[in-house]
Amino acid sequence: MYSTILALHSLVRWFVLISLLFALFRAYNGWFSKKSFSSFDNSVRHWTATIAHIQLVFGLFLYFISPVIDYFLHNYKEAVHQREIRFFGMEHSLMMITAIIIITIGSAKTKRRQTDNEKFKTMAIWFTIGLLIILTSVPWAFWSLVSRPYFRPF
Numbered sequence: 001m002y003s004t005i006l007a008l009h010s011l012v013r014w015f016v017l018i019s020l021l022f023a024l025f026r027a028y029n030g031w032f033s034k035k036s037f038s039s040f041d042n043s044v045r046h047w048t049a050t051i052a053h054i055q056l057v058f059g060l061f062l063y064f065i066s067p068v069i070d071y072f073l074h075n076y077k078e079a080v081h082q083r084e085i086r087f088f089g090m091e092h093s094l095m096m097i098t099a100i101i102i103i104t105i106g107s108a109k110t111k112r113r114q115t116d117n118e119k120f121k122t123m124a125i126w127f128t129i130g131l132l133i134i135l136t137s138v139p140w141a142f143w144s145l146v147s148r149p150y151f152r153p154f
C-alpha cells in the first residue's frame with residue numbers, strides 16, 4: 001500500500017507540473033495577446049486545480065502511512081535535526097499545502113473575474129506563485145541533501 005501510494009505521488013508530480021506549465025502558457029499568451037477566455041481555457045483552469053487536489057489527497061494519505069513521517073512524529077526532538085526527515089515531516093508538506101491553497105484561490109478568483117483579460121492575468125499570477133513554490137519543494141533527484149528518483153517503479 002505505502003509503496004503504491006508513494007509511486008503514484010511521485011508520478012502525479014509530473015501531471016501537476018505539466019498541467020501548470022500548460023495553464024501558464026495559455027494564461028500568459030491570452031493575457032498579452034488579449035485573447036478571449038474560451039471554454040477550453042476554463043477547462044484548463046479547472047483541471048489544473050483538480051490535478052493539484054488529487055496530489056494533495058495522495059500527499060495527505062502518505063503523511064499518515066509513511067514510516068518517515070511516523071519516525072518524525074514519534075522522535076520529533078532528534079528527527080527535527082535530520083535533514084531528510086525534517087524535509088518530509090515539515091517543509092515539503094507545509095510548502096506543498098501552501099502552493100495548492102494558492103492554486104485553489106487563483107482558480108476561484110479567475111472564475112469570478114468579469115473580463116477575459118482579468119481572467120488570464122489572475123490565472124497567470126496565482127498559478128506562477130504556486131508553480132514556483134512547488135518547484136522549490138520537490139525532492140529533485142539532482143538535490144544533494146534530499147534526493148528522490150524522477151520516476152519510482154510501482
Ligand code: HEM
Nearest residue numbers: 010013055056059060062063066068088093096097148152
Ligand atoms: C504539488 C504537490 C506535491 C508534489 C509535486 C509532491 C512531490 C513529491 C515527490 C516527488 C516525492 C518523492 C516521492 C518518492 O520518494 O519517489 C514526495 C514525497 C512525499 N510527499 Fe509530496 N508532493 C506534493 C504534495 C504533498 C503534500 C500536500 C503532502 C502532505 C501533506 C506530501 C507529503 C509527502 C510525503 C510524506 C512524502 C514522502 C514519504 C516517504 O518518503 O515516506 N506531498 N512528494
